[in-house]
Amino acid sequence: MSHVTKTMTKTDGKTWIEALTSAIAAVNQPNFASSLVELIRLLVDFDCAVILGYSAKRRPVYLFDELPIQRELLFQYYLNRAYLDDPFYRMLQDDERTMQGVFDLASLAKDLGLNPDYLNDFYQATGWQEELGLVISIEQNRWVVINLGFIANKSQPVSFKKKAMLNQLTEVFELIAALCRQHWGTKPFVLAEPPLTNQAMQAHVNAALSDFGAAVLTKREHQVVRLILQGFDSKAIAEQLVIGEGTVKNHRKRIYSQLHVASLSELHGLFLNHLLTYSP
Known part of the structure; x- marks a missing residue:
């Protein structure tokens, strides 16, 4: 047996x-x-x-x-x-x-x-x-x-x-x-899954990601910026969204312009401030 x-x-x-x-x-x-x-x-x-x-x-x-x-x-x-x-x-x-x-x-x-x-x-x-x-x-x-x-x-x-x-x-x-x-199967490994006691934190981060730049970015640009903030490079973003790497780079340029940032570190700093002050 x-x-x-x-x-x-x-x-x-x-x-x-x-x-x-x-x-x-x-x-x-x-x-x-x-x-x-x-x-x-x-x-x-x-x-x-x-x-x-x-x-x-x-x-x-x-x-x-x-x-x-x-x-x-x-x-x-x-x-x-x-x-x-x-x-x-x-x-x-x-x-x-x-x-x-x-x-x-x-x-x-x-x-x-x-x-x-x-x-x-x-x-x-x-x-x-x-x-x-x-x-x-x-x-x-x-x-x-x-x-x-x-x-x-x-x-x-x-x-x-x-x-x-x-x-x-x-x-x-x-x-x-x-x-x-x-x-x-349908969940990309980009954000850590929090312990059961921290589910509210994950919900807050996800909501802040969804809201970040929504007023000035197109739907596709918003998809790109979410992935940038979660550590994806241009090649990985292209694979994730099934678009060309050159297209991703063009989106990145427009995202930086629309959000008035000049570097990845500035983008992360802007999102961190948004995360700390975001209230649904």
Whole structure:
């Protein structure tokens, strides 16, 4: 009998079917990621979880975390610079490699190599002994990676049961991937998804983005400026809006003219002031 089938029959706590039902109901809702992690936890006894959105040649975007310790390392170090040396990130930048499946960090590091600075300056500080990752292709050049962390100094090493955990996750991978595609399939990875307690902040930022420059910009210019403010360069904007890169550059010139700014830093400063003073 498979592990999943056994989990379906649990009588203590939530069963697999109950957790799956909750995750399905949470698709496109703020509690989806937490429901998904709860579902996975019925299969694998991990200590920490981080979910990130990846796009080709772009920095990862925060989607969710359950980090009981050292949470600041994710935001202050990993998302600012350390991600460049992460074997999961590096794998996704290599067109020759498999872009989807269940992987463990130790095997990826052995295959791709591991920067000693990443190991010594960042990874050891997290306290993670091992890491399993579900790499899910949402669409071409866009992935969700669910990282499951195991804290060091436990009595039984993770390696003792890693093969079984990889098999369990592989068994349900397509189901988890389908749920992720339903939830994140139409959402570009541009703004971090806030914790449940910060939903009002996200709503305020989105409303301010929608209002910024609306009185003087055309609909297309407004689409372009939203993407500029979220870190897209001209090439990425052209791909996102399915227009020519030269057209994007023309829009940028007119946006700067209409908003009376001369540089990207001035544009960001103008938006920051708008964000702080915006009231719907």
